[in-house]
Amino acid sequence: MSDSVIEIKELSKSYPGSEKREQVLENIQFNIKKGETISILGQSGCGKSTLLNLIGGFETPDKGSVNFNGEPVTEPGRKSVMLFQHYGLLPWRSALKNVELGIEDLPLSTGDRKKRALHYLDMVGLADKADRFPRHLSGGMQQRVAIARALAIEPELLLMDEPFGALDTFNRYYLQDELLKIQKEAKTTVVLVTHDIDEAIYLSDRVMVMRSNPGHIQKEIKIDSYKPRDRSSDDFQYYRKMILEEFQLASSKPPIEYNI
C-alpha cells in the first residue's frame, strides 16, 4: 500500500483566455507523505496557487486527479484547511471570535472552544489582542489571526498560500519556527506556496521548483538536513545556490581556481 497522503497524477488545468484557453498547468505529478512539508516555489503567474487550489478541491482539473488518503478530491474537505494570501477575517468579529469560527461546528463546549482558540492566539503572540476587531490590528497581526484560525482546526493537511508574505522578518521567522513545532507534534502535512527561497529551504522536506507556460514542475529538490535548520550554514547556502541556479539567478562568475 502507498504511504502517500496525497497523490497527484497527470494534472492539467486551463482557463478561458482572451482568444483561446490558457494552459496554466500541464502534467503535474508527485506524491506527498504524511507529515511532509512540501514547498511550491516559482515566479509569479506560474500556477502555484492554481495547483494548491486543485489539491484543496477548490478547483477541478481538466485532466488528471488528486487523491487524499486514497479518495479523489472533488471539493474542499474537513481534514484539510487552506490559508489564503488574503486574510479573510470577518470585520464584525473579534480576533478570538474569528479564530473560533473554524471550530464552531466541532463538538466542543463553549469553554473548550474558547480555550482552544486562545491557545492558538497565544501561539501567534496575540493572546492580549483577543478582544480586538480586525480594523484595530495591523496587517501582520490580521494575518497571524488567520494563521491561528487555520491551526485551531488542527487539520491533517494544511495548505498555505504565501502565509508569511505580509509579515516583517522577525514575525516571519517566529511563525516559521512555530509551524515547524506544530508540524512535528501533530504530524501535519503541509503544502506551502512561496516566492521566498529561504522560507522554502527552512521549512521543507522537498521543494518543487515550478516554471511557467504552461506551469510544470521543473525540478524536485530534497532538502536533506535536520530541522530546525541554520540559515547561515553551508548546507543552507548549498541548497540556496542550487535553487538560484534553477532560476538562472546564481552568479555567473567562474568558480575560484586554487593553484597549488
Ligand SMILES: Nc1ncnc2c1ncn2[C@@H]1O[C@H](COP(=O)(O)OP(=O)(O)OP(=O)(O)O)[C@@H](O)[C@H]1O
Ligand atoms: N480563476 C481564474 N480564471 C482565469 N485565469 C486564472 C484563474 N486563476 C488563475 N488564472 C491564471 O492562471 C495563471 C496562474 O495563476 P496562479 O494564481 O495560479 O499563479 P501563481 O504562480 O500563484 O501567481 P502569484 O505568485 O502571482 O500568486 C495566471 O495567468 C492567472 O491569470
